[in-house]
Amino acid sequence: MSTLTLPDIDLDHEVTVDPAKSWQTTVWDDPVNLMSYVSRVFRDYFGFTHEKAEELMLAVHNEGRAIVATGAREQMELHVQAMHGYGLWATVDQAAT
Structure with missing residues (x-):
């Protein structure tokens, strides 16, 4: 039987999410x-x-692409799902700063 050694993981590492950052639907x-x-x-x-x-x-x-909406990530994800429902190819990306 062999032993598996896992690397040390820093569980105290903080991840900061800036809610003011915009996302976009492409x-x-x-x-x-x-x-x-x-x-x-x-x-x-979209109206x-x-x-x-x-x-x-x-x-x-x-x-080859167009940004059709910008806003909160959750809303952009809903837009992408809707576009997929219409048969269009769409993605969510973080907007350039």
Whole structure:
């Protein structure tokens, strides 16, 4: 029988989370969804105007991604889940400082 030795772990290490830090929901381009569908999802879910939805959809199409929302992490995670429900590719990332 052998003995497994684990490294010492500092359990007193503090992790600081800054609640003021913003997070963002990014929607990514994909080869499946039509541009008109992406624009409609942005209007229906986020309540964007037609013009804003088209602008963001074109950013997704032309630049490969668009940041569609910024705020608290929990809310951004809900947005990502909703985008996945619509069949869109989306992620949560910490906003640049």
